[in-house]
Amino acid sequence: VLKEGRTIFLLQQEQGKLLLQCLVYEKFPLFRFLPTKVNKRMRQIYTEVRKLLRGIIEKRQRALEMGKDWDKEDLLGLMLKSNLNELQESQNSNGGMTTEDVFEECRLFYFAGQETTANLLTWTMVVLSMHMKWQERAREEVMQILGKNKPTFDDLNHLKIVNMILLEVLRLYPPSLLLRTVVKETKLGDLCLPAGVDLLMPMGLVHRDPEQWGGDAVEFNPERFSEGISKASKDQVSYFPFGYGPRICIGQNFAMLEAKLALSQILQHFSFELSSTYTHSPTIALTLQPKYGAQIILHKI
Numbered sequence: 001v002l003k004e005g006r007t008i009f010l011l012q013q014e015q016g017k018l019l020l021q022c023l024v025y026e027k028f029p030l031f032r033f034l035p036t037k038v039n040k041r042m043r044q045i046y047t048e049v050r051k052l053l054r055g056i057i058e059k060r061q062r063a064l065e066m067g068k069d070w071d072k073e074d075l076l077g078l079m080l081k082s083n084l085n086e087l088q089e090s091q092n093s094n095g096g097m098t099t100e101d102v103f104e105e106c107r108l109f110y111f112a113g114q115e116t117t118a119n120l121l122t123w124t125m126v127v128l129s130m131h132m133k134w135q136e137r138a139r140e141e142v143m144q145i146l147g148k149n150k151p152t153f154d155d156l157n158h159l160k161i162v163n164m165i166l167l168e169v170l171r172l173y174p175p176s177l178l179l180r181t182v183v184k185e186t187k188l189g190d191l192c193l194p195a196g197v198d199l200l201m202p203m204g205l206v207h208r209d210p211e212q213w214g215g216d217a218v219e220f221n222p223e224r225f226s227e228g229i230s231k232a233s234k235d236q237v238s239y240f241p242f243g244y245g246p247r248i249c250i251g252q253n254f255a256m257l258e259a260k261l262a263l264s265q266i267l268q269h270f271s272f273e274l275s276s277t278y279t280h281s282p283t284i285a286l287t288l289q290p291k292y293g294a295q296i297i298l299h300k301i
């Protein structure tokens with residue numbers, strides 16, 4: 001599954017890049033049906049990912065039906081088990097999710113969880129290279145709590161400075177876009193938004209609004225999160241790197257845990273600085289990315 005998972009990540013990454021070339025479809029919707037190179041490759045990737053994921057799902061489904069693997073508590077297992085339980089309880093073949101539904105959920109999880117978390121880590125490395133004082137503070141905390149040991153779940157929850165740093169990076173460099181489509185005519189303040197309009201939440205602007213964050217709004221200052229998220233800005237709704245409301249990121253705790261796990265191990269073993277070839281140019285390309293890459297030099301410690 002690990003090997004298939006890696007292939008799925010690579011294919012979806014390529015799919016994301018191709019998707020950027022499809023923005024023209026907004027203006028020319030019929031383009032999406034033409035047999036262009038991009039369209040053909042996108043369809044090919046979809047089919048390949050579908051085959052790989054369905055293979056993983058069906059294999060697990062068969063194992064569960066034979067009474068095996070009920071103790072595996074991963075996401076796929078949870079979805080399939082709850083599904084089988086529901087089907088048994090409702091005695092109704094329409095209850096529960098279909099294999100196709102489970103496939104779509106898995107595809108979404110692969111897509112939503114990969115580049116976002118990778119970007120958070122990338123920007124954290126960039127910003128900590130620009131602010132050596134914070135890199136040292138983070139390393140001190142990591143060494144005090146973990147020494148050179150492998151982090152446990154409990155250890156990661158005690159990393160307060162690292163947590164503040166990640167929250168501040170998510171404020172200044174939120175990886176994800178937040179889009180909404182107006183479904184019926186809506187009045188918003190003085191604006192009248194007609195149905196069908198696409199909205200892009202200006203997360204980056206709200207996260208840097210001096211009225212909310214104070215005079216140092218554009219500066220990197222993790223200290224502002226020292227008393228938690230709710231005390232960092234004037235209104236709590238000014239901070240939404242993981243979205244807001246009922247569709248808030250379901251993977252947010254997992255993402256923070258992954259980032260802490262990776263960052264703490266990097267800090268344990270390396271100090272790092274920016275290469276002179278680095279050019280700071282955050283660019284939105286599905287996620288917020290360093291336009292010219294993030295060239296970082298690591299020194300073993």
Ligand code: HEM
Pocket residue numbers: 108109112113114116117120174175176177178179240241242243244246247248249250251252254255
């Ligand atoms: C730093 C990392 C991450 C950021 C910044 C992020 C951000 C977001 C945002 C802003 C949304 C809301 C989208 C909307 O309302 O339109 C979202 C949704 C979602 N995220 Fe994340 N995410 C991250 C990591 C993850 C991870 C690691 C996973 C899974 C393992 C994940 C799975 C999902 C899923 C499944 C949704 C859709 C939830 C729904 O519609 O109910 N995300 N994410």
